[in-house]
Amino acid sequence: MLVSLKWLADYVDLAGENLEELAEKITRSGIEVDGIEVRSQEMKNVVIGHVVAKDKHPEADKLNICQVDVGGEELSQIVCGAPNVDAGQKVIVAVPGARLPGGFKIKKAKLRGQESHGMICSLQELGIEGKAVPKAFVDGIFVLPQDAVVGADALEYLALHDTVLELGLTPNRADAMSMLGVAYEVAAILGKDVKLPEISYAEGSEKAADFLTLEVEAKDANPYYIAKVIKDVKVGPSPQWLQNRLMAVGVRPHNNVVDVTNYVLMEYGQPLHAFDYDRLGTKKIVVRMASEGEKITTLDDQQRTLAATDLVITNGEVPVAVAGVMGGANSEVSDATTTIVLESAYFTGSFVRQTSKKLGLRSDASARFEKGVDPNRVEAAAERAAQLLAELAGGTVLAGSVVVDELDKTPKKVIVSPDFINERLGMKISLDEMQHILRRLQFPFEVANGLFYIDAPTRRQDIVIQEDIVEEIARMYGYDRIPMTLPEGAHQAGGLSPYQAKRRLVRQTLEGAGLYQAVTYSLTSHEQSQKFALHQAEVTKLLMPMSEERSTLRQSLIPHLIEAASYNVARRVESVALYEVGSVFLDQGADELPTEIEHVAGVVTGLWTDNAWQGEKKPVDFFVVKGIVEALAAKVGVTLSYQQAKMDGLHPGRTANIFLGEEHVGFIGQLHPNEQKRVDLKETYVFELNLESLIDEEQPTISYSQVSRYPAITRDIALVVERTLPAATLESIIRSSGGSLVTAVRLFDLYQGDKMAADKKSIAFSITYQDPERTLTDEEVVKTHEQVVSALAQQANAELRG
Numbered sequence: 185m186l187v188s189l190k191w192l193a194d195y196v197d198l199a200g201e202n203l204e205e206l207a208e209k210i211t212r213s214g215i216e217v218d219g220i221e222v223r224s225q226e227m228k229n230v231v232i233g234h235v236v237a238k239d240k241h242p243e244a245d246k247l248n249i250c251q252v253d254v255g256g257e258e259l260s261q262i263v264c265g266a267p268n269v270d271a272g273q274k275v276i277v278a279v280p281g282a283r284l285p286g287g288f289k290i291k292k293a294k295l296r297g298q299e300s301h302g303m304i305c306s307l308q309e310l311g312i313e314g315k316a317v318p319k320a321f322v323d324g325i326f327v328l329p330q331d332a333v334v335g336a337d338a339l340e341y342l343a344l345h346d347t348v349l350e351l352g353l354t355p356n357r358a359d360a361m362s363m364l365g366v367a368y369e370v371a372a373i374l375g376k377d378v379k380l381p382e383i384s385y386a387e388g389s390e391k392a393a394d395f396l397t398l399e400v401e402a403k404d405a406n407p408y409y410i411a412k413v414i415k416d417v418k419v420g421p422s423p424q425w426l427q428n429r430l431m432a433v434g435v436r437p438h439n440n441v442v443d444v445t446n447y448v449l450m451e452y453g454q455p456l457h458a459f460d461y462d463r464l465g466t467k468k469i470v471v472r473m474a475s476e477g478e479k480i481t482t483l484d485d486q487q488r489t490l491a492a493t494d495l496v497i498t499n500g501e502v503p504v505a506v507a508g509v510m511g512g513a514n515s516e517v518s519d520a521t522t523t524i525v526l527e528s529a530y531f532t533g534s535f536v537r538q539t540s541k542k543l544g545l546r547s548d549a550s551a552r553f554e555k556g557v558d559p560n561r562v563e564a565a566a567e568r569a570a571q572l573l574a575e576l577a578g579g580t581v582l583a584g585s586v587v588v589d590e591l592d593k594t595p596k597k598v599i600v601s602p603d604f605i606n607e608r609l610g611m612k613i614s615l616d617e618m619q620h621i622l623r624r625l626q627f628p629f630e631v632a633n634g635l636f637y638i639d640a641p642t643r644r645q646d647i648v649i650q651e652d653i654v655e656e657i658a659r660m661y662g663y664d665r666i667p668m669t670l671p672e673g674a675h676q677a678g679g680l681s682p683y684q685a686k687r688r689l690v691r692q693t694l695e696g697a698g699l700y701q702a703v704t705y706s707l708t709s710h711e712q713s714q715k716f717a718l719h720q721a722e723v724t725k726l727l728m729p730m731s732e733e734r735s736t737l738r739q740s741l742i743p744h745l746i747e748a749a750s751y752n753v754a755r756r757v758e759s760v761a762l763y764e765v766g767s768v769f770l771d772q773g774a775d776e777l778p779t780e781i782e783h784v785a786g787v788v789t790g791l792w793t794d795n796a797w798q799g800e801k802k803p804v805d806f807f808v809v810k811g812i813v814e815a816l817a818a819k820v821g822v823t824l825s826y827q828q829a830k831m832d833g834l835h836p837g838r839t840a841n842i843f844l845g846e847e848h849v850g851f852i853g854q855l856h857p858n859e860q861k862r863v864d865l866k867e868t869y870v871f872e873l874n875l876e877s878l879i880d881e882e883q884p885t886i887s888y889s890q891v892s893r894y895p896a897i898t899r900d901i902a903l904v905v906e907r908t909l910p911a912a913t914l915e916s917i918i919r920s921s922g923g924s925l926v927t928a929v930r931l932f933d934l935y936q937g938d939k940m941a942a943d944k945k946s947i948a949f950s951i952t953y954q955d956p957e958r959t960l961t962d963e964e965v966v967k968t969h970e971q972v973v974s975a976l977a978q979q980a981n982a983e984l985r986g
Contacts, residue, residue: 185353187366188432190346195367195379203347209373210349214659215360219350223432225311229282229290230338231255232328233304238271243296250304254279255335263300268324274332275325276305276342285311307431310344316431318438329424343428356646358555362453365643372624372660381451383564385571388415388580395461396525398586401472405495406507408530408559408591410566411469413461414579415523417441423576435548441517441524444572446548454528454557454565455549457497457505459515461523466499469525469586471507478503482510482545494539495531508536508553509545526573528566530559530591556645559593595628595639600650602636608654610669613661621660686820686879690784691765693819697812699763699786704744706767707734716742716833718850718872721770724778737769737778741785742870746855749787750863759790761804765875784875786812789868806838806854809869813842813852816873821883825912826852833859834870842873844881849874889956896927896954897965902985903976907936907945914980918951921975925960925968928952946985 189198198206207217234253241247241263248269251259254277262277269275279302282290293300303309307317307326314322321327332341339345351360359365364380371378392413400406421427422443430437433450437443445456474490480503481487488506490496495507504515508531517524536553540546566585573579602615615631622629622638627647629638640647647653658666680688691701709732713723717739729735738744741764749760763786769778788809793802810826817824822844829841831851839853850873860868903914915929933948940946951972953965976982 185351185361185366186433187349187351187363188346188429189349190343191363191429191432192367192370194381195364196371196374197376198370201374206370206374207349210351210370212659212662212664213369213373214655215354215357215369216352217349218352221348221350223311223344223346223348224339225285227283227285227310227339227344229280230276230278230284230305230310232332232334232336232338232341233260233275233277234334235269235271235273235275235304238269241296241298243298247296249298252277252302252304253334254302260301261299262302262304263295263298264304264325266304266306266325268321268327269304274328274330274334276307276310276328276338278303278305278309284309305338307342310339310342312431313434316434316436318427318436329421332424341424343425343432346432348432355555358552358645359453359558359643361552361555362449363451365453368626368643372626375624378626381568383567383571385574385581387583390415390582392582392584392586395467395582396586397468398588399468399470399500400588401470402495403588403590405473405532405535406471406529407532407589408562409469409471409588410528410563411586412526412528412566412570413523413582413586414526414570414573414577415582417522417524417573417577417579419517419519419521419577426576439517439519440577441521441573444569444576445526447572448565448569449548449552452558452561452565452568453552454561455508455552456565456569457511457527457549458517459504459511459525459527460517460521461525462521463515464499464504464525466501468500469527470498470500471529471588472496472498474503480504480506481513482506483513483516484510484545485513488543488545491542493535494542495535497527506539506543506545507531509540509543509550510547524573524579526566526569528562528569530557530562558643558645559591560642593642595642596648598636598638598640598647598650598653600636600638600653601634603634604650605654605657608651609658609666611661611666613657617661618657621657624660625656627656683879687765687782687875689819690816690875690879691763693816694763694784694786694812697815699761699788699812702745702748702762702764704741704748704764704766705734706738706769708736708738708743709733710736712743713737714739716740716831716870716872717768718783718848718874719770721778722773724769724771739768739770740872741766741768741783742787742872745785745787745870746859746863746865746868749789749868750865753789753865759792759794759804761788762786782875783872784816784878785870785872787868787870788812789865803867804869805867806852806869809852809871810840813850813871813873817878820878820881822878822881824849827910828908829853838869842871844877847877849877892954892956894955894957894959896952897960897962899951899953899965899969900932900948901951901969901973902933902946902948903980903982904940904944904946904985905980905982907943909980911947914947914949914976914982917975917979918949918972921972922951922953922968925953925955925964926951926972927954948985 207220211217231254235250236253237251239249241249247263247265250262250264252262254260278290280292290303304325308314353360367378395413400409419439419441422437422440426443427437435446441458445458449455474494474496476492478490496503497505497507505511531553533554533556536550540550570581574581627638629636713736724737745762752760765784767780768783769780771778788804791801792804792808825843826840829839830836831839833856834853835856842850852871855868911931918929919926930950932950935946
């Protein structure tokens with residue numbers, strides 16, 4: 185919201201106020217001032233001139249040589265390239281020595297051999313945004329009315345000796361989307377009164393009701409509608425003061441009728457619309473819901489297709505406006521218009537918001553209706569516009585208005601106690617101070633039985649409950665005056681929960697292993713959402729996704745980590761090691777929120793070891809990544825087991841499921857060669873674990889045993905077994921059959937080759953025998969070792985390799 189202080193001064197006395205201090209006070213009261221623009225920007229020596237003569241430049245087709253009267257004894261010759269410059273015009277002239285925005289200085293110069301003593305200016309060259317410049321002058325100089333005085337200060341004539349505040353409004357402060365709303369706010373801050381516009385005009389002898397009938401069918405969407413009829417209107421340019429005010433707040437002037445409706449919109453915050461009475465085609469206005477598929481061409485010359493949920497203004501037959509959003513081209517005011525119907529209405533915000541969003545059409549009017557307008561300003565705004573149309577367009581306002589009114593305009597009653605206010609604020613504001621603040625805010629109230637009975641003004645639609653009054657008292661009293669105090673009551677030192685501590689340990693472990701943390705989107709495409717999922721579930725789609733690529737909640741962290749690895753490799757980072765701790769989402773069926781489970785996942789590609797000095801390079805392989813997973817398990821105090829597995833997208837011979845006891849908690853494997861080719865990666869390994877299962881697992885009691893003082897005996901054993909038999913099964917048989925004497929089992933060799941059958945493999949273990957209480961004899965070790973060999977033969981069909 186842009187606020188011209190020259191305009192604001194019409195409603196509240198700003199004499200003697202420092203503008204920067206006023207902006208600071210407004211910000212401290214709760215409405216942030218995002219910017220302060222001094223419109224004159226130190227401009228000087230800019231005057232009103234009169235173009236006496238214009239001739240073509242002899243050396244340039246697009247330049248003209250103008251003789252301009254700027255109030256001096258002699259005419260000034262100015263070379264001008266504007267396409268619309270002409271003799272007889274009153275124009276804006278920057279004379280030699282002038283300064284324009286951006287520090288641009290005007291000097292005498294020669295253009296193509298012709299002297300030029302100054303510059304004829306456009307409004308943009310004076311710092312006015314192009315969107316606020318009248319369309320007729322967007323691409324050329326601004327032509328002033330003929331009553332402009334030659335030689336006078338052009339900046340004063342254009343009201344540029346002004347300061348504009350840009351307010352950053354929160355959605356609840358719709359009241360400050362008007363000059364009067366800001367005036368009430370500033371008056372409350374300064375402790376001054378608000379001066380409302382005085383409205384008076386002479387009505388014609390004819391009655392509006394004789395020219396127009398009104399019917400509202402959709403009263404829930406439009407409970408209040410006022411129509412006034414103004415005859416004998418002369419459409420033309422607005423007076424300069426009105427154009428100046430509109431341009432100051434970023435609104436483009438059009439003609440006196442449209443400008444009046446825009447002026448009152450900015451003044452009262454009440455949107456208005458003017459229809460050409462003769463182009464309506466009937467003598468009636470009917471407000472109804474649109475028919476499905478009904479069409480209307482709006483003022484922006486776009487044909488819109490309406491739905492049954494859209495509210496429209498019709499002539500009883502066809503739509504002539506989309507209610508609260510934009511008027512229709514078929515009833516637009518033109519230069520030939522002589523009679524207008526002026527609409528002022530209260531449209532329910534939810535209907536306007538829905539239509540505006542569906543049509544992709546947002547206007548100043550819809551923005552205000554969506555947030556809620558003041559029901560008690562609907563009539564006042566119509567009367568104010570009628571007054572200005574009578575003054576500025578020569579119109580005759582017909583007696584009375586055509587009205588449908590079923591809107592409750594009673595102020596909301598809020599009851600609150602001073603003790604409640606002080607308790608919420610942690611302060612001790614006196615009763616007198618609270619009453620003084622409420623008077624400054626112009627909130628009517630009574631005090632009875634120790635309570636405030638407050639009538640919240642209808643201009644403040646955000647005042648509904650007790651806490652709203654608490655906020656108003658606090659911001660007017662001054663947030664900076666709220667004392668700083670320590671919290672009372674029992675205190676407890678902060679710290680991490682056990683889960684948080686272990687999650688931090690997981691991150692430290694992975695980073696210590698050389699992986700970098702990645703943070704990727706929780707949203708993915710439908711095709712990627714179930715890829716690499718540890719547990720399959722139905723997909724969870726968003727109702728309103730930002731794009732197809734971000735339309736579905738993920739069920740695995742791996743796809744986005746692969747994308748991140750591919751992104752880095754494509755940028756010449758040849759070795760990538762990433763991990764992520766994040767949530768996956770499993771659908772629970774209709775009307776249920778998805779289950780959110782925290783996982784940890786990683787992706788590693790390229791070289792794991794690259795020591796240039798030693799000439800050592802080691803590419804990443806399955807066992808490197810398995811070692812990372814085992815180190816992670818050891819840190820959180822759990823023991824994992826592995827089973828060979830097949831999984832879509834992973835290498836069929838280099839993939840394993842991970843188990844915690846009987847629970848399937850993750851997987852590890854190499855990307856399938858086809859998948860690696862698709863994302864342009866070399867040999868790449870991934871893992872993903874259910875982090876919650878790992879961390880929530882009950883930890884075993886830590887125990888210890890003394891280091892034996894007696895020697896250990898080691899025996900190596902090489903076995904020929906079925907190729908599909910896991911080494912973990914053999915290790916389990918060795919430990920169980922060897923009993924307490926087997927203290928360690930270490931796998932040290934695996935052979936699968938030409939000297940071995942295709943369905944067999946050779947696997948070798950080193951077995952350590954030891955007794956903590958005595959020295960073992962050879963006979964005892966041989967006997968136990970034979971038990972182990974026998975058990976392996978019986979339970980695993982294992983043969984000793986010769």
